Amino acid sequence: MHLYQKLLFIAVFVQASWANKAKIGVFVSDENEQQLNFAYNLALALLSDNEVVIVKTQFGKSMVSPPEGIREIVFPVGDGLKNGLEDGCGAIFNNSKSIAAVDNEKFDYAVSTTDNFCSFVIFQKVGITKYAWASSTGLTDAMALAHGIPLASISSEPPTLPKLTYFERAKHLKASVLNRLQTSRLFSQTTLLAQNSFGPNFPDVLSLARKSQLLLINDFEAFAYPAPLPSSVIHIGGLKSLKELPLDEPIAQFSHLNVQMPGGKVRPLIIVALKSKLSKQEANDFVDFIRKNGHADFMWEVDDHSIDTYLPRNLFKKKELPIAKLLAHSRTTSFISECSWDAVQLAITTASPVICITETEEQLKNAKLVEFRGVGLTLKKDAVTVDGLTAVLGKILENKDYASTAKTLQKRIQERPFKSEDLLTKWIQYALHNDIDLAVPAVKFVEYYNLDIIVPIGFLVLVVTSVLLKFVLGLYYWSCCGMAFREKVKLQ
Numbered sequence: 001m002h003l004y005q006k007l008l009f010i011a012v013f014v015q016a017s018w019a020n021k022a023k024i025g026v027f028v029s030d031e032n033e034q035q036l037n038f039a040y041n042l043a044l045a046l047l048s049d050n051e052v053v054i055v056k057t058q059f060g061k062s063m064v065s066p067p068e069g070i071r072e073i074v075f076p077v078g079d080g081l082k083n084g085l086e087d088g089c090g091a092i093f094n095n096s097k098s099i100a101a102v103d104n105e106k107f108d109y110a111v112s113t114t115d116n117f118c119s120f121v122i123f124q125k126v127g128i129t130k131y132a133w134a135s136s137t138g139l140t141d142a143m144a145l146a147h148g149i150p151l152a153s154i155s156s157e158p159p160t161l162p163k164l165t166y167f168e169r170a171k172h173l174k175a176s177v178l179n180r181l182q183t184s185r186l187f188s189q190t191t192l193l194a195q196n197s198f199g200p201n202f203p204d205v206l207s208l209a210r211k212s213q214l215l216l217i218n219d220f221e222a223f224a225y226p227a228p229l230p231s232s233v234i235h236i237g238g239l240k241s242l243k244e245l246p247l248d249e250p251i252a253q254f255s256h257l258n259v260q261m262p263g264g265k266v267r268p269l270i271i272v273a274l275k276s277k278l279s280k281q282e283a284n285d286f287v288d289f290i291r292k293n294g295h296a297d298f299m300w301e302v303d304d305h306s307i308d309t310y311l312p313r314n315l316f317k318k319k320e321l322p323i324a325k326l327l328a329h330s331r332t333t334s335f336i337s338e339c340s341w342d343a344v345q346l347a348i349t350t351a352s353p354v355i356c357i358t359e360t361e362e363q364l365k366n367a368k369l370v371e372f373r374g375v376g377l378t379l380k381k382d383a384v385t386v387d388g389l390t391a392v393l394g395k396i397l398e399n400k401d402y403a404s405t406a407k408t409l410q411k412r413i414q415e416r417p418f419k420s421e422d423l424l425t426k427w428i429q430y431a432l433h434n435d436i437d438l439a440v441p442a443v444k445f446v447e448y449y450n451l452d453i454i455v456p457i458g459f460l461v462l463v464v465t466s467v468l469l470k471f472v473l474g475l476y477y478w479s480c481c482g483m484a485f486r487e488k489v490k491l492q
Contacts (some may be wrong), residue, residue: 021049021050021051022049022050022051022108022109022429022432023050023051023052023053023105023106023107023108023109024046024050024051024052024053024107024108024109024110024111024428025052025053025054025055025102025105025107025109025110025111025128026039026042026043026046026052026053026054026055026110026111026113027055027056027057027110027111027112027113027114027119027122028040028054028055028056028057028113028114029056029057029059029088029114029115029116030056030057030058030059031057031059031115032115032136034136034137034340034341034342035113035114035115035136036056037136037342038113038134038136038218038239039054039113039134039136040054040066040067040070041239041240042111042113042134042216042236042239042424043066043067043070044067044070044239044240045239045240045420045421045424045425046111046424046425046428047067047069047070048425049425049429050425050428052070053070053071053072053073053105053107054066054070054071054072054073055072055073055075055102055119055122056072056073056074056075057074057075057077057088057092057114057118058074058075058076058077059077059088073098073101073102073105074098075091075092075095075098076091076095076098077091077092088116088118089116089117089118089121089190089193089194090193090197092118092121092122093118093121093193093194093197093198094197099122099125099126102122102126103125103126103127107126107128108130108432109128109130109131109132109428109431109432110123110128110130110131110132111131111132111133111134111216111428112131112132112133112134112212113134113135113136115140115142116186116190117142117186117187117190117205117208117209118190120205120208120209121190121193121194121198121202121205121208123208124202124203124208125198129211130213130431130432131211131212131213132212132213132214132215132216132428132431133146133209133212133214133215133216134215134216134217134218134236135215135216135217135218136218136341137217137218137219137341137362138217138218138219138224138341139215139217139219139229139233141176141179141180141183142183142186142187142209143212143215143217144180145180145183145184145187145206146206146209146210146212146439147210147212147215147230147232147439147440148210148230148439148440148441148442148443148448149229149230149233149440150228150448184206187204187205187206187209188206190205191203191204191205191206210439210442212232212439213232213431213436213437213438214232214234214427214428214431214438215232215233215234216234216236216424216427217233217234217235217236217237218236218237218239218341218345219235219237220235220237220238220345220348220413220416221235221416222409222412222413222416223237223348223369223373223409223413224369225369225372230438230439230440231438232438232439234423234424234427235420235423236420236421236423236424237345237413237420238345238349238413238420239420239421239424240421251299251316251318251321251322251326254297254299254316266330266331267295267296267297267331268295268296268297268331268333268334268397269296269297269298269299269326269329269331269332269333270296270297270298270299270332270333270334270335270336270393271298271299271321271323271326271327271332271334271335271336271352272286272298272299272300272301272302272335272336272337273300273301273321273323273335273336273337273338273343274301274302274336274337274338274357275338275340276338276359276381277303278302280307282384283302283307284307284309285384285385285386286300286389287307287309287311287312287315288309288386289386289389289390290312290314290315291312291314291315292386292390293314293390293393294312294314296314296333296393296397297314297315297316297331298314298315298316299315299316299317299318299321299326300315300316300317300318300321301317301318301319301320301321301323302317302318302319303319323343323346324346324350327346327347327350327352328350332350332352333352333353333396333397333403334352334353334354334355334393334396334397334402335347335352335353335354335355336354336355336357336393337354337355337356337357338356338357338358338359338363338381339354339356339357339358339363339366339367339370339376339378340362340363340366341362341366344366344369344370347370347375347376347406348373348375348406348409348410348413349410349413350410351403351406351407351409351410352406353375353376353396353402353403353406354370354375354376354377355376355377355378355379355389355392355393355396356370356376356377356378356379357379357380357381357384358378358379358380358381359380359381364378364380373405373409374401374402374405375402375405375406375409376396376402377392377395377396377402379392
């Protein structure tokens with residue numbers, strides 16, 4: 001075969017390979033670093049079988065760079081927004097240049113990973129008819145609303161859990177209803193913005209969101225709360241991370257120091273990663289806690305400027321640490337974290353019991369799930385003291401059930417029938433080539449819970465019971481009271 005024939009064959013082969021690949025757009029906003037990382041990891045997983053393009057709404061300078069080999073289309077919005085939805089989505093809808101760039105890509109499929117609903121408007125505008133909706137955490141209220149999933153399935157502690165009291169269930173129901181009303185309002189506002197930009201006949205954004213073929217959530221079936229969910233919900237927790245810091249020499253040396261303790265026991269290694277900025281007093285208190293627990297070694301991801309006291313020998317600190325690798329270290333016995341969703345996933349995939357120091361409602365929600373699964377304990381940030389931290393750490397180290405449960409959970413996740421990357425790629429390929437609608441049918445609340453059947457039957461049963469009761473009581477009165485009265489009259 002001549003050289004030109006070989007080159008022609010290679011060119012035809014490459015062209016055929018690309019022709020078989022679908023072009024997928026992953027839509028993301030850089031408002032949230034966790035969300036951005038998740039979108040990049042998702043794009044990386046899809047890249048093996050598809051051509052992937054990131055479509056990013058850029059509010060400022062992104063802290064994370066995209067994966068190599070993946071192009072980006074940017075919708076620049078800018079910093080200092082006074083009204084996030086109006087300014088953000090409004091800027092996107094009015095950016096005809098970026099919309100044209102998205103249109104020119106002719107995407108076969110799209111995945112929205114944004115918290116707002118602007119992506120669905122763009123899908124409709126450029127003619128993308130097949131798309132999925134992905135969440136960097138668990139199932140969101142917006143997803144549930146769009147796909148007709150009942151409130152019980154997305155509560156921070158579903159009422160299916162037996163430990164909840166009546167009043168706790170009522171409290172969670174109230175919060176869920178308020179969240180759903182707020183979500184409905186955001187959908188309506190986005191629809192109004194889209195109609196202002198593209199005409200009054202633009203479809204309702206909630207109906208566009210409902211057309212999402214799949215709901216891809218960054219979670220594991222074995223870890224999430226047990227809840228009734230439709231087939232559209234696909235658990236893809238633990239996607240391979242884009243960012244992986246090396247285990248450099250100083251870190252490796254410290255993690256192997258002072259391993260042996262009297263009696264042949266291994267000296268515990270505690271990993272600390274608190275993302276929110278600590279005050280100097282809080283940081284110094286934390287150092288005092290580490291100093292007090294000299295029986296263990298601590299590796300702390302922290303900004304140097306937060307600490308102005310001398311450091312104990314059992315502490316190694318650095319601004320950035322390879323948390324995933326350290327948690328997988330054989331010496332690591334627990335993980336002190338704020339329990340962001342990323343941190344929780346790292347903990348359960350490395351079988352590391354967690355001490356959650358929570359500050360926000362979202363962190364508290366994650367921490368409750370950690371406690372429910374028996375892999376950690378919780379402290380609110382405003383209740384953190386040296387003695388409090390010491391007591392909680394003591395429980396984690398002394399009670400081997402936490403480590404045992406964490407290992408059991410890790411085993412269940414590792415032995416899942418399919419890896420998350422495979423689930424993601426296979427489901428998207430399936431959705432790409434098939435017209436599927438796995439959402440819960442759009443039925444009214446009354447019909448969904450059969451209230452139109454249960455209430456009339458209940459009312460009928462109540463009426464019949466009342467009539468029978470009245471009849472029986474009448475007989476009783478006639479047979480007993482009436483006869484007794486007549487006997488009394490005779491005796492008189």
